[in-house]
Amino acid sequence: MPVYVRKNMVITPPSLSALSDHEDDFVTDPDQVRDLLPQPYRMITKLMYDTLDEIWGVIQDREETRIAESKRIKPPKYQCALQMQNYGNALCMRDTQDGRYLFIGIPEALAVIDSIKQQTLSVWDEDKVRIVELEVCLIGVQTYLVSTIDDSGLGRIFAFANETLHLMKIMNEQGGEGGKINATKCEPSNEGDYLGIALEDPSSSEKWLEVHRLPRDTWLRELESLSQSSTEKKRASPVPAEEQSENSENPGAPPSEPQNQEDNTTQEHPNSPRGGSPSGTAPGEKAPPKFSAPVLVLKVKAPSSISGTQCITPYHAFKQVDSGDVIGTGQNHMFTSQHLDHRKVIFDHLHEQYIKYLPSEDKQANQPLMPSFHFLSAGRILPLGLDQPAQKGKPTSVAVRWSGRNSSQIIFYSLIRPSKDVELKPEVVWPHSDDVTVTQTSPCSQLMAIGLASGIITVWDMYQGVQRRVVRVSDDSPVSKLIFLTPGVCPQHTPEYQPYQRGIACYLLVCTKDGQVSLINCAKGCMDDPIIVIKPSAIDEEMVTNVEVVPFLPDVMCVVKKNGTVLLQDILTSAMLCEVTLPTTHTLFTPVRPLISLAGHGHMLYLQGLQKDPNQNYVNESEVLGMQSLFVFQLRSFPTLDRYIRKAYTEKSYIVHSTADKRVDALLQERLSVQALRQKRMQERWSSLKDELALIRMVKQANKQKVETDFPYRVASNKPKWAESSIARTPLLQQLAEMAADDDDF
Numbered sequence: 001m002p003v004y005v006r007k008n009m010v011i012t013p014p015s016l017s018a019l020s021d022h023e024d025d026f027v028t029d030p031d032q033v034r035d036l037l038p039q040p041y042r043m044i045t046k047l048m049y050d051t052l053d054e055i056w057g058v059i060q061d062r063e064e065t066r067i068a069e070s071k072r073i074k075p076p077k078y079q080c081a082l083q084m085q086n087y088g089n090a091l092c093m094r095d096t097q098d099g100r101y102l103f104i105g106i107p108e109a110l111a112v113i114d115s116i117k118q119q120t121l122s123v124w125d126e127d128k129v130r131i132v133e134l135e136v137c138l139i140g141v142q143t144y145l146v147s148t149i150d151d152s153g154l155g156r157i158f159a160f161a162n163e164t165l166h167l168m169k170i171m172n173e174q175g176g177e178g179g180k181i182n183a184t185k186c187e188p189s190n191e192g193d194y195l196g197i198a199l200e201d202p203s204s205s206e207k208w209l210e211v212h213r214l215p216r217d218t219w220l221r222e223l224e225s226l227s228q229s230s231t232e233k234k235r236a237s238p239v240p241a242e243e244q245s246e247n248s249e250n251p252g253a254p255p256s257e258p259q260n261q262e263d264n265t266t267q268e269h270p271n272s273p274r275g276g277s278p279s280g281t282a283p284g285e286k287a288p289p290k291f292s293a294p295v296l297v298l299k300v301k302a303p304s305s306i307s308g309t310q311c312i313t314p315y316h317a318f319k320q321v322d323s324g325d326v327i328g329t330g331q332n333h334m335f336t337s338q339h340l341d342h343r344k345v346i347f348d349h350l351h352e353q354y355i356k357y358l359p360s361e362d363k364q365a366n367q368p369l370m371p372s373f374h375f376l377s378a379g380r381i382l383p384l385g386l387d388q389p390a391q392k393g394k395p396t397s398v399a400v401r402w403s404g405r406n407s408s409q410i411i412f413y414s415l416i417r418p419s420k421d422v423e424l425k426p427e428v429v430w431p432h433s434d435d436v437t438v439t440q441t442s443p444c445s446q447l448m449a450i451g452l453a454s455g456i457i458t459v460w461d462m463y464q465g466v467q468r469r470v471v472r473v474s475d476d477s478p479v480s481k482l483i484f485l486t487p488g489v490c491p492q493h494t495p496e497y498q499p500y501q502r503g504i505a506c507y508l509l510v511c512t513k514d515g516q517v518s519l520i521n522c523a524k525g526c527m528d529d530p531i532i533v534i535k536p537s538a539i540d541e542e543m544v545t546n547v548e549v550v551p552f553l554p555d556v557m558c559v560v561k562k563n564g565t566v567l568l569q570d571i572l573t574s575a576m577l578c579e580v581t582l583p584t585t586h587t588l589f590t591p592v593r594p595l596i597s598l599a600g601h602g603h604m605l606y607l608q609g610l611q612k613d614p615n616q617n618y619v620n621e622s623e624v625l626g627m628q629s630l631f632v633f634q635l636r637s638f639p640t641l642d643r644y645i646r647k648a649y650t651e652k653s654y655i656v657h658s659t660a661d662k663r664v665d666a667l668l669q670e671r672l673s674v675q676a677l678r679q680k681r682m683q684e685r686w687s688s689l690k691d692e693l694a695l696i697r698m699v700k701q702a703n704k705q706k707v708e709t710d711f712p713y714r715v716a717s718n719k720p721k722w723a724e725s726s727i728a729r730t731p732l733l734q735q736l737a738e739m740a741a742d743d744d745d746f
Helices: 041-071 216-236 241-247 314-320 337-350 361-365 639-646 660-673 675-710 712-717 731-745
Strands: 077-079 082-084 092-095 101-106 109-114 120-124 131-140 143-150 155-161 164-170 182-188 194-201 206-213 295-301 370-377 395-403 409-414 428-431 436-441 447-452 456-461 466-472 479-484 507-512 517-521 531-534 544-549 556-561 566-570 576-581 586-588 596-599 604-611 628-634
Touching (some): 092 596, 101 131, 131 216, 164 216, 194 395, 370 436, 409 436, 436 479, 447 479, 456 507, 466 517, 479 544, 507 544, 576 639, 660 675
Antiparallel strands (some): 092 101, 101 109, 131 143, 182 194, 194 206, 370 395, 436 447, 447 456, 456 466, 479 507, 507 517, 517 531, 544 556, 566 576, 596 604
């Protein structure tokens, strides 16, 4: 309302008690025409001021963080020791479990190099394909199984033995009247017993997963016989010394083009696999060796969207539903299409104000269907094969998760159930409260960690079938990566009495999409909060994009940030050990998904770098072979890693299952081991009893003498007749008689 104030009017100043407590009262204009802003403008002003205060608080926090980071002692920077420009265009890399070799997929070839010496050992370049994905596992003594996928969608299996690559099988070889089938994922089990391959039919958009049983033992025998035959041939026809010197001049070079164009058809590559088979069989040449074929044991189709049943009568509907033995996947039901549509209309009407915040159905439908699977050994959840000694330590089941559709379910299938049909029903179905974003198993496949989109982590003991931990690591970011650390880096709780170990504690490294890295203790009954190793950065360029644990140095991890920074950090103390820097002429290639490998027992680091300005020649033009290069860092030469390399790590299993027989045996062994100690205790106890008896006798003798002195007549009259007997008594009877006499005296 308007306020009327007379001009040239003297107003008496208010008293001190009437002064306003508002800090802005002194700037109030007494000549203002109107009062304070009415509603809703006062509320809008308040919200704006609150928003500005929050923004200013965020700015202050970022500034304080920046100042604190600038004052911190920066880790030392180490540069690379070797630049492999010939392998700079690598598409994928995998190191072996023992750290001996490094497999590199390059355009038109698959190469194997020594991870320590960087020497090329074997190259497979028969079909001239681009290997885009590969996985490696150890199946024998320095014998490795390699599964690859090329850019054309073909999945191949190789065996590397005696420094030679052998093509074992093409899993989705095209042929016949059927259309082309593409492979999108191909992974073997830890020891090469099974192989899972995800296939897709482009014509019908159908996707499915196939699990094959590999004849590992048969392949090892066939490779051994092939190696013996090749050795005998080499002894029968020795190679001239001049040819040996030519082949050994440049052992570390990758495949290169022949120098003379005329000899292109007859010249053999100097680094071609020794004993390898050519791409085509010429007249007079021996055909490549044939190996045993894998056996298909399981086929899992991708889940389809839930639709109404096509059954007309309830009888046919009841025949199609699940038997009820396990929780179903929701595909077989008795709901008609009209019923589902009616339910959707009711749901949309009741939650109309919230549906607009959900992602559109088109966006959800366009998410790619990709299976993630893990091979598991027998346990209480799937006990089939648990009582078979031949299946101990071998995969007996597979856990499958499909991303994009029904991603909140993990479905378990048996691999050893006798059946003529390969399309088996699931044994167990695990539904979750939210979409499953990542799953991971321990190397022994006895522990399984599940990460949800809501930031919740669930850890299961697959052998005992119990849940170990359920913990939330983030409130607003999904889980992106899980890594089990070896139990040797986790402090173990030693029991006070039990001679057998009741459980093993291990750490789980958790990464979220916002760049946070946390550490979770997976011990039984542990209720500790997650340890934050790296906090999420407010600056987008400082966000962590990838984390890898250094092999054979389990408490050191390699951290890659979005700005291309590569750091080595202590996992337990969160201390920055050093920074790995590329030359000033290069930057990290694709920091979001960097091509990185830690090989050579954790002593060598391989990074792919990209030349910053391809138009500028930083080095000699004759040495520039491309924009990309593969850089090698010798971690063992970094002074900050010396104490980690010298540190001895104790190998421990991830779980301990103490059965009743083992516990009884441990208790008996413990009793036998302390038997000598028990005898010593008994002797000490008897000596202490003798001392106590002597002390009692001394006290009683003193009391007896005092009684005889004070009352001599009572002693003479109360003396029993049997005390005067002359019969010889044993020492024990003598002591009893004396004690009885003392009692009579009292």
